[in-house]
Amino acid sequence: MKKLTSSMLYLDDVSVAFDGFKAINSLSLVLEPGEMRAIIGPNGAGKTTMMDIITGKTRPDRGSVYFDGDVDLTRFDESAIATMGIGRKFQKPTVFESHSVEDNILLSMSGDQTISSLLFGRKSIGEKQRIDEILATIRLDGLRHEQAENLSHGQKQWLEIGMLLAQNPKLLLIDEPVAGMTDAETVETARLLREIAKTHAVIVVEHDMDFVRDLDVKVTCLHEGSVLAEGPLEHVSANEEVIDVYLGR
Amino acid sequence: MNTGFIRTIGRVNFIAILIILALAVAVPYGNLVAPPTSLVYVPDYMVALLGKFLTYAMLAVSLNLVWGYGGILSLGHGAFFALGGYVMGMYLMRQIGDRGVYSNPILPDFMVFLNWKELPWFWWGFDQFWFAALMIVLVPGLLAFVFGWFAFRSRVSGVYLSIITQAMTYALLLAFFRNDMGFGGNNGLTDFKDILGFNLQSQETRATLFALSAVFLAGFLLLVAWITTSRYGKLLVATRDAESRTRFLGYRPERVKLFVWTLSAMMAGIAGALYVPQIGIINPGEFAPANSIEVVIWAAVGGRGTILGPVVGAFLVNGGKSWFTGLFPEFWLFVLGALFVLTTLYLPKGIIGTVKGFWQARNARKQSQKDADVPKDTSRPATVEAPAE
Numbered sequence: 049m050k051k052l053t054s055s056m057l058y059l060d061d062v063s064v065a066f067d068g069f070k071a072i073n074s075l076s077l078v079l080e081p082g083e084m085r086a087i088i089g090p091n092g093a094g095k096t097t098m099m100d101i102i103t104g105k106t107r108p109d110r111g112s113v114y115f116d117g118d119v120d121l122t123r124f125d126e127s128a129i130a131t132m133g134i135g136r137k138f139q140k141p142t143v144f145e146s147h148s149v150e151d152n153i154l155l156s157m158s159g160d161q162t163i164s165s166l167l168f169g170r171k172s173i174g175e176k177q178r179i180d181e182i183l184a185t186i187r188l189d190g191l192r193h194e195q196a197e198n199l200s201h202g203q204k205q206w207l208e209i210g211m212l213l214a215q216n217p218k219l220l221l222i223d224e225p226v227a228g229m230t231d232a233e234t235v236e237t238a239r240l241l242r243e244i245a246k247t248h249a250v251i252v253v254e255h256d257m258d259f260v261r262d263l264d265v266k267v268t269c270l271h272e273g274s275v276l277a278e279g280p281l282e283h284v285s286a287n288e289e290v291i292d293v294y295l296g297r
Numbered sequence: 298m299n300t301g302f303i304r305t306i307g308r309v310n311f312i313a314i315l316i317i318l319a320l321a322v323a324v325p326y327g328n329l330v331a332p333p334t335s336l337v338y339v340p341d342y343m344v345a346l347l348g349k350f351l352t353y354a355m356l357a358v359s360l361n362l363v364w365g366y367g368g369i370l371s372l373g374h375g376a377f378f379a380l381g382g383y384v385m386g387m388y389l390m391r392q393i394g395d396r397g398v399y400s401n402p403i404l405p406d407f408m409v410f411l412n413w414k415e416l417p418w419f420w421w422g423f424d425q426f427w428f429a430a431l432m433i434v435l436v437p438g439l440l441a442f443v444f445g446w447f448a449f450r451s452r453v454s455g456v457y458l459s460i461i462t463q464a465m466t467y468a469l470l471l472a473f474f475r476n477d478m479g480f481g482g483n484n485g486l487t488d489f490k491d492i493l494g495f496n497l498q499s500q501e502t503r504a505t506l507f508a509l510s511a512v513f514l515a516g517f518l519l520l521v522a523w524i525t526t527s528r529y530g531k532l533l534v535a536t537r538d539a540e541s542r543t544r545f546l547g548y549r550p551e552r553v554k555l556f557v558w559t560l561s562a563m564m565a566g567i568a569g570a571l572y573v574p575q576i577g578i579i580n581p582g583e584f585a586p587a588n589s590i591e592v593v594i595w596a597a598v599g600g601r602g603t604i605l606g607p608v609v610g611a612f613l614v615n616g617g618k619s620w621f622t623g624l625f626p627e628f629w630l631f632v633l634g635a636l637f638v639l640t641t642l643y644l645p646k647g648i649i650g651t652v653k654g655f656w657q658a659r660n661a662r663k664q665s666q667k668d669a670d671v672p673k674d675t676s677r678p679a680t681v682e683a684p685a686e
Contacts, residue, residue, distance in 0.1 A: 103545060130547035142542045144535040151531055156546050158528065163556050166529035215546055 053117055056081045056219055056249040062101060062111030063273075071097040072108065073273035079219070084245035086260045087253045088284075089270035090294045095253045096139065098270070099221050103136050104129040116218060131160050135212035139223040141204035143211065145197035149188055152196055152207055153179050156214035178214065186210035186240065202233035209240065219249045226259050238262040257285075257295075269294060306522035310604045314515045317608075320347075321511035325504035341500065344507050345575060350615050351510035352572035357595040357607030358517045359564035364593070365601035366525055367557050368537030369454075373462030374565050375589035376469050377437035379579065381566030383473075384436055386486035386579040387420060388429035389497075393490050406488070407481045417479045426493055433570040434563040441562030442555065449551035449558075454540070463586050470584035485580025492574050503575065510571045514608070517564055522604050524557075533557055594637045600647025609648055 057079040064072045072094045079085055087095055100106035101113060104126045113121040121129060130136075144152050157175060158166065183189040186206040191199065196207060205225055212220050225241070226234045238259055244250060245265075254260055260267060260281060267284045269276045271294070277287040284290055303311045324347060327339035356378050363369040395402040399409040403416055422428040444465060448458055476482035495502040524530045536543050536550045543550050573579045582588075591614075599610020614636070622629050644651055 126541075126544045127547050127549045130545050136545045138542075142539050144531075144538055144542070146534055146538060147531060154528070155531055155535055155543075160547055161528075163529060163552060166532060167524070167527050169528055211542075211546065 053078075053114060054081075055079060055114075056083065056116060057102065057251075058112075058114040059098075059102075060112045062098075062108045062113060064097065064101065064106060064108045064110075070273050072101065074111070075270075075274050077268060077275065079249055079251065081218075082245075082247075082249055084241070084250040084252065084263065084265045086263055086265055086267045086281075087251060087270060088255070088257075088260060088267060088294065089276070092272075093270040093294075094273040095270055096223060097273075099136060099223060099251075099253070102129075102221060103134060130215065130217075133216070133218035135215045135217035135220045137205075137208050137212055137220070137222045137225065139227065141201065141208050143196045143199075143204050143207050146195065148193050148195055149183070149199070149207060150179060150192040153182055153210055153214045156211035157216075182210045182213050185213065185243065187236075202229045202237075205229065205233075205237065206240065209244070213244065217248065220244065220251070222250065222252045224254055225252065226254065226256050234259050235262070305526050306519065307604065310518065310522050313605050313608070314518050317511050317515045317518070321508040321515070324511075325508050328504050329500060341503070344503055346619065348503070348507040348510050348575045349572065350612050351507070351514050352568045352575070353592075353595065353615055354608040354611040355510070355514050355517055355568035355571070356565050356592055357599070357611040358514070358521060359561045359568065360592050361596045361601050361603075361607040362521055362524070362564070363554075363558055363561045364596060365603070365606070366521075366530065366533050366537065367554055369554060369558060370456075370459045370593070371462045371561075371589070372459045372586065372593065373464075373466035373589050374561075374592050375586075376462075376466035376584055377441060377562040377565035378569035378572070378588075378592075379466075379469070379473075379581075379583035380437045380440065381433050381569030382573040382579040382583060383480060383486065383569075384423075384429055384432045384566070385570035385573045386489075387423040387480075388426060389489035389492060389574060390486050391420075391424040392492065393488065396490055397488070405481070405486070407476075407484065408479070411476060419479065433566050437562040437566035437569075438559050442559045445555045445558040449554045452551070463589070466584050466589055467586050470581050470586075473581035473584060481580070483581065485578060485582075487578040487580075489574065489577060497574055497577070506571065506575050510575070513567060513571060518604060518608070520564075525604070529553070529556075591633065594633060594640075596647075598636060598640050598644075598647055600649035600651070600653075603647070603649040603653060606647050606649035613648075 055078045057077070059075055059077040062072055062075045063070065075094065075098065077098075087098075089095055097106060101108050102115075102121060104121060104124050107122060115121050115129075115132065115134065119132060124132070144155065147155070154171065154175065157178065158169075161169065180189070183192055186209060188203060188207060188210065191203070196204065199207060209222070209225065212222075222241070226237050229237060234256065241250060241252060241263060252263065266279065267281045268278045269284050269287070269290045271289075276293065277284045277290050285295060306314075323337070324339050324344060327335075327337045328341065328344050331338045356374065359377075360371060360374045363371055390405040393405065397406040397409075399406055401409050404413060408416070423432070448461065453461065472478055473480055474483055480486065489497050491497060492502065495505075497503075525533070532543065532548065532553055536548075536553050540550050543553070569583075595610035595614050596607040597610065598614055599608065600606025614633075617632075618629060621632060640647065646654060
């Protein structure tokens with residue numbers, strides 16, 4: 049079957065309104081396979097709503113959303129979309145607080161299993177290896193038996209990114225990963241994301257311009273629900289309108 | 298029975314299960330064999346009382362499975378208990394046969410009194426024990442499945458779900474009060490004679506029912522311990538703590554909840570079915586919302602989200618109730634209310650949860666002292682708290 053588009057994610061003329069307020073206004077965005085994209089924009093620009101639409105939490109009023117060429121995402125719910133290979137990190141770190149770091153990763157790997165296989169299943173060798181790999185990537189291997197609630201804010205953010213990796217997605221949506229992090233943690237997170245981007249398509253929403261600069265990828269600036277500017281960071285940050293609505297003079 | 302098994306369910310839980318199983322033998326022995334002058338003698342009223350507490354403990358364990366681990370606060374679990382009880386009651390009514398006041402071999406007394414000519418269809422089959430035994434789990438299970446299917450699919454949760462569970466048990470209370478329902482109305486089902494041909498009034502039958510209740514409670518504890526340590530159990534707790542996270546990982550939390558909810562209702566049904574022959578009556582009062590709320594208090598006092606908490610809570614609160622209502626019957630509800638408020642304020646993890654917390658903190662302190670002797674991994678925090686409620 050011929051794919052409709054060659055892109056990883058394809059949004060065309062998408063709009064959604066809440067009580068008359070247009071949160072997303074004929075937004076179009078294309079993400080190529082293996083690409084990492086940074087999304088910036090002022091509060092209320094529609095960044096989180098866009099993620100809600102991609103992950104099936106919100107249905108658009110109009111427009112098309114295609115994933116991996118030909119999958120129409122508007123027809124599926126959150127669980128189905130997650131199983132297809134889209135992982136999402138929330139703005140506020142959301143991990144399973146009363147489980148160990150290791151169990152958090154383990155639980156993230158079995159989203160497509162039935163209740164009975166969850167009840168009777170045992171941890172396979174493959175799963176153990178995969179957990180080790182992921183813990184090494186997010187640099188939490190020393191804390192694998194620690195309860196997630198005892199982690200620092202930054203460590204929780206990394207754990208959640210690790211959970212996304214365990215899900216083995218094709219596309220990762222990451223909402224404000226460095227909010228509340230120290231400078232050292234921010235640098236570490238940029239390194240982590242660049243590493244992930246080698247093997248996954250990634251969309252990162254972030255306010256921290258230093259961090260975005262550090263990522264060194266194509267940037268899209270959203271404003272009032274549509275794309276204001278797109279391109280390399282220097283290009284976008286030189287745009288008069290972007291300076292007016294977001295960066296400030 | 299290897300050490301891996303004991304480690305899976307927890308050493309303390311394992312010992313507690315052994316104690317309950319020992320009681321299943323010791324109490325009937327003390328009642329039937331030991332002479333009344335003996336130290337281990339257990340009087341009849343004590344067998345009946347403890348047997349009742351065992352079924353209450355089973356109910357609390359079933360509630361704890363959905364509330365403590367799944368975060369679903371049911372204020373209507375008494376309904377599943379009562380339904381299991383009614384099913385058992387129907388079997389016991391059919392066992393009476395022609396020994397009723399009106400000597401009708403088929404119809405229970407209350408139907409003769411209402412001038413009914415034949416047995417309604419929903420009473421068919423209840424003269425067979427196997428059929429009744431099946432219905433004990435199927436009737437509460439089916440109600441819970443249908444209720445849960447609609448509620449969880451519509452993403453009803455938290456206090457809204459609690460309110461509709463309360464409404465469910467209240468609706469059943471009103472329905473079962475009606476004579477036309479065909480379950481004895483106001484009076485319920487009583488005057489039971491036999492169970493499986495054994496006289497319900499005999500000491501031996503009562504001791505056997507006690508032993509059965511203890512065995513079932515031990516089985517329930519094993520079941521809960523096994524479920525909560527499986528990957529499904531971890532997912533259940535994850536759903537309780539961060540439902541939307543599980544959804545974005547590809548799970549369907551509504552299915553996770555529906556499974557445990559239905560299972561828990563079936564367990565409550567079994568508890569009710571063991572309660573009724575020991576008490577000798579089942580009436581619509583068992584559906585009263587206050588009963589279901591009491592179960593929540595047992596679990597809260599003992600410690601929700603712990604394996605043994607609900608058992609400890611059920612025995613302590615009901616033991617306290619028996620003792621206290623003997624002294625000041627009219628004040629019991631005030632005491633119960635105060636107990637709930639005090640537990641919520643000062644003992645949010647319940648008795649077992651708090652003890653467990655102390656224990657783990659002590660172990661962690663010891664561990665960190667050991668770590669201090671061998672300075673290497675300093676990233677480990679000094680205190681490890683009990684699982685969050």
